Amino acid sequence: MAESSRFLEEVAEATDVERRAPTRLKSRIYSALMRQAAASGPLRPLGACEQAGGTLCVFEKLAHAAALGSLDELNYCRACHARVLGERVERAPLAWHGCPYADFQKI
Amino acid sequence: MKPGSVQDDSRQTGAADLPGMVPGGAADAARRDAILDRDRKAIAELVTLHADTIYRFIYHRLDRPESVDDLVQEVFLAALKAFAGYRVESSPRTWLIGIARHKIADYYRERLRSLVLEDPATAGDEPAAEPRLDESLDRRKLDEKARAVLSTLPEAYRAVLVCRYWDQRSVGEIAEMSGKTEKAIERLLARARQQFKRRWTDG
Numbered sequence: 001m002a003e004s005s006r007f008l009e010e011v012a013e014a015t016d017v018e019r020r021a022p023t024r025l026k027s028r029i030y031s032a033l034m035r036q037a038a039a040s041g042p043l044r045p046l047g048a049c050e051q052a053g054g055t056l057c058v059f060e061k062l063a064h065a066a067a068l069g070s071l072d073e074l075n076y077c078r079a080c081h082a083r084v085l086g087e088r089v090e091r092a093p094l095a096w097h098g099c100p101y102a103d104f105q106k107i
Numbered sequence: 108m109k110p111g112s113v114q115d116d117s118r119q120t121g122a123a124d125l126p127g128m129v130p131g132g133a134a135d136a137a138r139r140d141a142i143l144d145r146d147r148k149a150i151a152e153l154v155t156l157h158a159d160t161i162y163r164f165i166y167h168r169l170d171r172p173e174s175v176d177d178l179v180q181e182v183f184l185a186a187l188k189a190f191a192g193y194r195v196e197s198s199p200r201t202w203l204i205g206i207a208r209h210k211i212a213d214y215y216r217e218r219l220r221s222l223v224l225e226d227p228a229t230a231g232d233e234p235a236a237e238p239r240l241d242e243s244l245d246r247r248k249l250d251e252k253a254r255a256v257l258s259t260l261p262e263a264y265r266a267v268l269v270c271r272y273w274d275q276r277s278v279g280e281i282a283e284m285s286g287k288t289e290k291a292i293e294r295l296l297a298r299a300r301q302q303f304k305r306r307w308t309d310g
Contacts, residue, residue, distance in 0.1 A: 007237055007238055007239075007304060008268065008272040008300055008303065010240050011240065011249065011253050011272070011307075012253075012275075014246055014249050015167070015249050015254075015273075016167050017167075017246045017247050019159070019162060019163040020159045021158040021159050021162035022176075025158070025162070025176050025179060025180070026154050028176075028180065029154050029183050030150065030154045032180055033150050033154070033187050034147060036184055036188070037145040037147075037150060037187065040145070042145070043145045043146075044141070044146040049147060049149075052146060052148070054149070075147065077147070100148075100151035100154070104154070
């Protein structure tokens with residue numbers, strides 16, 4: 001049976017619409033990546049992240065200063081409320097400068 | 108502005124992925140090295156820069172929206188594992204899309220083998236009239252309509268149609284992924300197309 005596929009091809013092409021990933025998904029992906037990274041070895045120290053151009057959040061800055069670098073390889077996001085909120089609430093009201101979970105909320 | 112930061116990245120606009128633009132580069136190599144060094148900010152940047160692209164790519168090609176989030180996450184986790192092999196010959200976006208293609212193929216391999224791909228049709232065999240796209244509908248409305256129509260079809264029809272036309276797999280690939288013959292897939296697709304067109308016109 002010779003039957004046209006053209007209509008289906010047109011519909012498929014016409015329905016490729018702009019779409020953004022949910023902010024909760026971005027947060028969950030980042031958390032999963034960090035878990036996987038931390039499981040494979042120590043994270044790059046906070047001081048080195050900053051030197052490489054990364055912006056530390058206020059908690060990371062405090063931890064970095066208080067621990068004098070000795071606990072710089074820990075993943076502080078694991079214990080942060082921003083992670084919990086980011087993973088559970090779409091467009092969570094997070095505004096911490098340098099916080100990845102806050103950055104994921106930006107449109 | 109700090110070098111290598113999100114703000115100085117022209118790729119954020121997608122400009123670096125346009126035809127004719129040079130893929131890869133020093134910034135991508137620096138990012139790769141930072142990720143290999145488990146730099147938390149570089150990992151966050153990977154998500155910020157590419158999650159929307161990969162999400163859209165996968166969402167468009169899957170027959171079940173509820174599977175999209177898991178597959179997108181799998182792409183990023185696989186990328187993190189494979190970053191040592193990323194040679195910066197293509198942009199990270201292109202490289203990630205390559206991983207997404209493989210993940211989608213794995214998804215359909217499992218999906219098509221889990222479905223009973225026998226022809227579930229009960230409707231008559233008469234060919235459906237060839238509908239026309241309503242050009243007054245914008246793309247988003249068309250997408251909503253297409254998804255609504257697909258959701259009314261038997262799972263086997265929905266899976267082969269989306270795999271064939273949205274994910275653009277050949278009949279041969281679908282046959283290989285499903286363990287069926289090309290003839291069987293052709294027959295299934297023909298029935299699925301008829302039902303899709305009939306319901307599109309009725310809806």
